[in-house]
Amino acid sequence: MKVKFYGTRGSVPVSSPDKVLYGGNTTCVRIYSECLPAGLTLAIDAGSGFVPLSWDALAEGNLEEIIILFTHYHYDHTQGLFLAPPIFMKHLKLKLCGPVDQGIGPKQMLHELMRPPYFPVHHREVESHITYKDFEFPKTMVIVFHAQGGYRIMTIESYERVLAHDSMLPIGREKFHVSECLIITMHKSRHPEQTVSYRIEEKTTNATFVFLTDHENEDGLPRSFRNHLMGADLLVMDAQYSREKYEKFTSGFGHGTPDYCVRVAEDVGVKKLGLTHHDPASTDADIADIMKEAEETRKKSDLEVFACHDYLEIDL
Numbered sequence: 001m002k003v004k005f006y007g008t009r010g011s012v013p014v015s016s017p018d019k020v021l022y023g024g025n026t027t028c029v030r031i032y033s034e035c036l037p038a039g040l041t042l043a044i045d046a047g048s049g050f051v052p053l054s055w056d057a058l059a060e061g062n063l064e065e066i067i068i069l070f071t072h073y074h075y076d077h078t079q080g081l082f083l084a085p086p087i088f089m090k091h092l093k094l095k096l097c098g099p100v101d102q103g104i105g106p107k108q109m110l111h112e113l114m115r116p117p118y119f120p121v122h123h124r125e126v127e128s129h130i131t132y133k134d135f136e137f138p139k140t141m142v143i144v145f146h147a148q149g150g151y152r153i154m155t156i157e158s159y160e161r162v163l164a165h166d167s168m169l170p171i172g173r174e175k176f177h178v179s180e181c182l183i184i185t186m187h188k189s190r191h192p193e194q195t196v197s198y199r200i201e202e203k204t205t206n207a208t209f210v211f212l213t214d215h216e217n218e219d220g221l222p223r224s225f226r227n228h229l230m231g232a233d234l235l236v237m238d239a240q241y242s243r244e245k246y247e248k249f250t251s252g253f254g255h256g257t258p259d260y261c262v263r264v265a266e267d268v269g270v271k272k273l274g275l276t277h278h279d280p281a282s283t284d285a286d287i288a289d290i291m292k293e294a295e296e297t298r299k300k301s302d303l304e305v306f307a308c309h310d311y312l313e314i315d316l
């Protein structure tokens with residue numbers, strides 16, 4: 001599995017001479033896996049980083065389908081969707097998946113945001129190649145991918161029944177062993193809106209990636225949340241604010257601090273911790289200070305900590 005970051009900034013894209021090392025695009029991540037069917041691009045969120053992600057996916061020459069898993073629908077996680085080519089390319093399949101909050105799932109999000117006078121093209125003109133999947137109760141759903149079989153979205157009950165029986169998952173017309181699949185599970189994070197963290201396990205290699213952005217410091221994580229994060233090879237967490245800024249100004253905004261991210265990562269035994277959702281106000285020097293705070297908290301553990309930046313690739 002490989003993870004590539006196309007947007008690591010929170011809230012709003014930025015461009016400034018003192019903000020070049022980490023980049024200025026808002027949240028978008030691409031997941032590469034040997035368990036994904038050829039021609040399928042899998043992304044989490046479509047912040048402004050979704051625009052360069054689309055350029056790359058199209059340049060590969062065999063793109064047939066893009067699946068976007070939304071964590072939630074704040075603008076910094078959706079604004080790239082309307083400005084990247086795939087939404088206008090009707091021969092491509094585009095599937096938008098995400099939680100439901102106040103009656104708004106991925107379909108209603110597109111309908112609300114993509115229409116005049118906010119956008120020159122009405123969603124009706126582009127929608128024929130788009131399908132949607134609501135995660136009404138994210139914790140109860142599982143997404144399964146297989147390189148030859150395609151993918152299937154199923155309930156956790158059905159998935160567990162398969163595990164208890166013979167571990168052969170029906171995908172399309174055939175059955176495939178779980179050990180050949182990419183498995184995605186979900187958990188709610190702590191944010192003002194219904195927001196989802198995705199855990200992605202590549203069963204062929206046992207590599208695990210957990211993406212936990214837009215999550216505010218929360219003492220005493222529930223057991224189900226700890227299990228969701230447990231033992232990941234790579235955990236990427238929201239460390240938008242320094243501890244000082246958080247305590248003085250931004251507590252309650254739904255974002256985290258580096259010391260908290262390190263404590264959680266150590267507690268659940270992850271190997272690598274990536275800090276993301278950088279504050280648009282943070283300069284390169286400020287993000288270096290956030291890294292220093294993380295290192296000071298890291299103490300003696302052998303956890304590897306780094307700050308994510310646009311176009312960074314991590315092999316797991």
Ligand SMILES: [Zn+2]
Binds near residue numbers: 277
């Ligand atoms: Zn955000």
Ligand SMILES: [Zn+2]
Binds near residue numbers: 072074191214
């Ligand atoms: Zn948010």
